[in-house]
Amino acid sequence: MERRLYPNKLARMYLAAIEDVMGSNGVAAILRLAKLGDLVGNYPPDNFDCEFSFEDFAGVNQAIQEMYGAHGARGLCLRAGRTTLRRAITDGGLMADLPGPAFRLLPVWARVKVGLATLAETLARLSDQVSHVEEDGEKLAFVVEECPECWARSSDGPICFGNTGMLQEAVHWLSEGEEFSVIETECMARGDYACTFVISRELAEHAAEDLDAVQPGDDPARG
Ligand SMILES: [Zn+2]
DSSP, X not given: OOOOEEEHHHHHHXXXXXXXXXXXXXXXXXXXXXXXXXXXXXXXXXXXOEEEEHXXXXXXXXXXXXHHHHHHHHHHHHHHHHHHHHHHHHTTOTTTTOOOHHXXXXXXXXXXXXXXXXXXXXXXXXXXXOEEEEEETTEEEEEXXXXXXXXXXXXXXXXXXXXXXXXXXXXXXXXXXXOXXXXXXXXXXXXXXXXXXXXXXXEOSHHHHHHTSOOTTOOTTOO
């Protein structure tokens, strides 16, 4: 399978966000299980160079699922994804050119649509993640055709919770604080053509519940 690459900074921020929840020992255990022990205390460099393989990014997420089970992985990866995207915007300058005066005058849903298209373009420019936005009535679909999170993984259902969290946070930021529902409906890990994330105009009730799904004291053997 051809090698695909992801930006160092996003991989670094994702690992740091996992560390925020699980502690340094927790993240070290995850990295060792993923056979990425050389990253323990040695995260990728803090730059947007595209050097972190999809294989390794997917490996980290697979190890989280093996350690914490599907439910624990969902909570942890959603949260890590949200934190990663928030920091990439506030500290990393991701989409820094977006909120100009004309953009801010758009209605909320138009801001979300334009912003997600910009995010897809930005990620395509910075990495090998190929994605685009489709509009279907009251819904938007963020379609990822080359997905770093489930690369070479297989599953009975959608497993790209880190990406779901990133999109939740992007929508939250673009809409200036709304929580629209973001659900992964198709996943390449299940054999679907793409990983498809459906963003609905209805406000979500997921936020608080998801973030509490995993806590530092959780027993890794459970689940
Ligand atoms: Zn995926």
